[in-house]
Amino acid sequence: MKRAVPQNLLGPGLTVCVGCGGVGKTTVAAALALEAARTGRRALVLTIDPARRLADALGVEALDNEPRALPRARLDALGVPPEGCLHAVMLDMKRTFDDLVERFAESSDARERILGNPIYQHISETLAGSVEYSAMEKVYDLWQNDDYDVVIVDTPPAQHALDFLEAPQRLIELLESRVVQMLIHPAFAAGRFGFRLFQQGTRRVLQALERVSGLSFLEDVSEFLLAFEGMSPEFRARANEVRGVLLGPQASYVLVTGPARASVRQALDFRGRLSDYGVTLAGVIANRVHSWPGTDELHEPPPNLDASAADLSALAEALASTGAPQRAAEATLAVASDYAAVVRRDGRALRELRKAATGAGGFWAVIPELPEDVHDLDGLARMAAAVFGNATT
Amino acid sequence: MAQAMHRDLLDHRLVIVTGKGGTGKTSVAAAIGLAAASAGKRVLVAEMASDEAVMPLLEPDGAPAGYPGREVLPGLSVMRVDPFAALSEYLALQLGGRLIVDRVVANRGFRQLMNGAPGWRELITLGKVWHIEQMKKADGSPRYDLIVVDAPATGHGVAFLNVPRVVVSAVRTGPLRRHSLAVEDLIEDPDRTLLLPVTLAEELPTRETVELVARVREEAGVRVDRVVVNGVAPPPFPSGLEDLDVALRALPADARFGALPPAGVLADCASFLRARHALNRGYVEQVSELTGLPVLCLPLLVDGVERREDLVRLADPLLAAPELPA
Numbered sequence: 028m029k030r031a032v033p034q035n036l037l038g039p040g041l042t043v044c045v046g047c048g049g050v051g052k053t054t055v056a057a058a059l060a061l062e063a064a065r066t067g068r069r070a071l072v073l074t075i076d077p078a079r080r081l082a083d084a085l086g087v088e089a090l091d092n093e094p095r096a097l098p099r100a101r102l103d104a105l106g107v108p109p110e111g112c113l114h115a116v117m118l119d120m121k122r123t124f125d126d127l128v129e130r131f132a133e134s135s136d137a138r139e140r141i142l143g144n145p146i147y148q149h150i151s152e153t154l155a156g157s158v159e160y161s162a163m164e165k166v167y168d169l170w171q172n173d174d175y176d177v178v179i180v181d182t183p184p185a186q187h188a189l190d191f192l193e194a195p196q197r198l199i200e201l202l203e204s205r206v207v208q209m210l211i212h213p214a215f216a217a218g219r220f221g222f223r224l225f226q227q228g229t230r231r232v233l234q235a236l237e238r239v240s241g242l243s244f245l246e247d248v249s250e251f252l253l254a255f256e257g258m259s260p261e262f263r264a265r266a267n268e269v270r271g272v273l274l275g276p277q278a279s280y281v282l283v284t285g286p287a288r289a290s291v292r293q294a295l296d297f298r299g300r301l302s303d304y305g306v307t308l309a310g311v312i313a314n315r316v317h318s319w320p321g322t323d324e325l326h327e328p329p330p331n332l333d334a335s336a337a338d339l340s341a342l343a344e345a346l347a348s349t350g351a352p353q354r355a356a357e358a359t360l361a362v363a364s365d366y367a368a369v370v371r372r373d374g375r376a377l378r379e380l381r382k383a384a385t386g387a388g389g390f391w392a393v394i395p396e397l398p399e400d401v402h403d404l405d406g407l408a409r410m411a412a413a414v415f416g417n418a419t420t
Numbered sequence: 421m422a423q424a425m426h427r428d429l430l431d432h433r434l435v436i437v438t439g440k441g442g443t444g445k446t447s448v449a450a451a452i453g454l455a456a457a458s459a460g461k462r463v464l465v466a467e468m469a470s471d472e473a474v475m476p477l478l479e480p481d482g483a484p485a486g487y488p489g490r491e492v493l494p495g496l497s498v499m500r501v502d503p504f505a506a507l508s509e510y511l512a513l514q515l516g517g518r519l520i521v522d523r524v525v526a527n528r529g530f531r532q533l534m535n536g537a538p539g540w541r542e543l544i545t546l547g548k549v550w551h552i553e554q555m556k557k558a559d560g561s562p563r564y565d566l567i568v569v570d571a572p573a574t575g576h577g578v579a580f581l582n583v584p585r586v587v588v589s590a591v592r593t594g595p596l597r598r599h600s601l602a603v604e605d606l607i608e609d610p611d612r613t614l615l616l617p618v619t620l621a622e623e624l625p626t627r628e629t630v631e632l633v634a635r636v637r638e639e640a641g642v643r644v645d646r647v648v649v650n651g652v653a654p655p656p657f658p659s660g661l662e663d664l665d666v667a668l669r670a671l672p673a674d675a676r677f678g679a680l681p682p683a684g685v686l687a688d689c690a691s692f693l694r695a696r697h698a699l700n701r702g703y704v705e706q707v708s709e710l711t712g713l714p715v716l717c718l719p720l721l722v723d724g725v726e727r728r729e730d731l732v733r734l735a736d737p738l739l740a741a742p743e744l745p746a
Contacts, residue, residue, distance in 0.1 A: 047441065047442065048440060049440070049441065049624075050442075288726065289724055317692075320681075320685045321681075331679075332680070334677075335678055338678025338679055338680050339677075342680060345675065349663075349667045350660075351660055358661055360680070362664070362686070362690045362693055363685075363686055363689045365693060366692055366693060369722055372722055372723055
């Protein structure tokens with residue numbers, strides 16, 4: 028029984044590609060965006076991967092924090108109708124954060140204080156979770172301005188690839204946590220015994236940290252938080268809106284995976300964690316899957332390769348031109364067995380993934396291993412054709 | 421470029437294994453640990469990720485090693501360097517009181533605050549590694565002959581190795597300066613410490629590794645003298661039969677030889693393996709050329725690295741003399 032990949036992946040809405048690193052998530056996201064454009068949507072793909080390759084594949088000069096349009100001539104050649112278009116944007120973490128501060132700072136003075144604060148500079152560039160946070164902020168920003176029917180997002184390859192769902196909340200929690208509040212307003216907590224004990228302990232440890240470090244960590248943190256405090260209500264509202272969109276009905280989640288055992292295991296793990304957030308997976312796309320030559324269906328098991336001595340002799344005879352016919356025949360059998368092992372491995376992985384996807388009512392699609400790295404729009408179009416032609420339930 | 425002598429991998433005090441997620445960095449760290457223990461060394465594999473990945477490879481149903489660590493096999497210990505546990509330990513040593521430090525470090529608010537604070541994780545983790553390197557047995561010999569660090573798969577490459585130097589430059593006096601200097605001294609000592617980048621023979625990992633090595637040379641004082649390329653497909657055909665795919669392609673595609681698949685299918689299999697090998701070799705050569713470093717190629721294991729036996733298969737190529745650039 029076949030079922031098409033749900034069209035809402037192509038808009039209107041937000042399509043989030045999740046999965047571990049190294050499975051071709053960026054390219055799959057771009058292929059989905061291309062297909063959306065071909066079906067007449069105004070599509071945008073957001074990538075976190077700074078690879079030059081995507082810019083090359085899309086045929087744009089460079090990718091940066093502002094959406095770039097693909098040249099019309101190239102879109103025409105791929106059959107994109109006039110109402111469809113494709114833009115690509117690459118996340119610039121620092122710029123995204125700075126834009127946020129500019130937007131919400133109470134005064135130009137507060138803005139300068141935040142942008143110049145060493146703690147802010149560190150947070151905006153290197154804090155764990157800040158890629159995720161700024162990615163989601165960027166998504167929301169692009170989503171809001173209504174220029175696109177669909178925004179397709181390639182998520183960061185974090186160790187816990189769903190961190191981005193938590194990032195806004197975590198930042199808010201840090202800003203509003205009691206310990207932070209107490210650092211800013213020590214007097215506030217002074218009257219409460221439990222707090223006081225805790226606060227003394229915390230201060231003692233932090234002061235010890237400062238003493239051994241000689242850094243003005245506390246001072247920098249306090250200053251940063253004080254400056255940020257004025258922004259806090261807007262910031263919180265914003266984070267809630269971002270979360271609302273990401274977990275709301277307009278967002279579809281697609282799991283992209285490769286056939287290697289480790290990728291499959293991580294994919295199954297993601298599926299579980301997505302449902303912890305109350306997110307339903309729209310489906311699974313397995314990328315770079317090997318199939319046995321000449322079979323129509325991907326993930327069909329390879330044939331048995333039991334060859335008798337007579338079969339090998341027959342093959343050897345045909346390979347007389349190699350000068351070492353018997354060795355050539357044996358090597359051929361070994362080659363076929365090696366390739367069959369790869370096909371078999373992919374088949375095992377796919378059965379497991381398919382069960383996981385379809386069991387939850389999701390779609391399921393396979394992209395075959397292409398003979399070369401995907402370098403251009405034609406390659407992306409081939410990937411899209413595989414997804415939208417081969418989907419089954 | 422003339423290569424300096426390549427010291428045996430196991431002859432270091434500290435090997436820091438680094439690489440992007442998916443390159444098999446953890447398998448490499450575990451395989452080095454296993455090889456060292458087999459060679460009769462006392463070795464510690466220290467993980468820095470928040471999920472333990474080394475232990476499941478060595479002992480499928482074993483309990484986590486955790487911060488205290490555990491000897492999994494004779495001579496082979498594994499631990500996870502949890503930054504908060506290391507911070508507790510350090511502060512307790514500095515302040516002389518364990519109880520209040522433990523309480524504070526366990527506090528959610530404190531953790532949130534520290535989660536936002538820069539640099540300390542790297543410093544405390546490296547500090548712990550230094551501390552372990554200094555540990556002695558009763559007879560005065562080192563507690564561990566070799567420490568293998570499975571470095572975090574961050575997007576920031578090896579920036580974490582620079583933290584001690586940044587601290588040293590920022591802090592004029594005090595115990596932290598002393599400790600950071602000692603850590604820096606260990607990391608930058610080419611006789612004791614080696615940074616071992618792990619990559620795949622694919623486009624993106626190749627590019628990232630080349631950038632990583634360039635950056636290490638530019639800013640970090642750590643020695644890097646070889647690169648591990650993981651998952652390299654073996655030569656597809658035996659020697660003397662380098663054009664086997666061409667010979668198969670020359671047969672009629674539908675020719676059958678008993679129970680064997682038709683010649684066209686056999687030719688496809690052969691072409692695939694040949695192309696994959698050529699692609700891999702191309703990237704291996706790029707890594708070698710663009711870094712100027714010798715390369716250790718690890719074999720492709722189709723079913724992945726799952727068990728101790730798989731790690732054993734990686735050990736020999738890891739310990740081999742590095743292949744010099746042509």
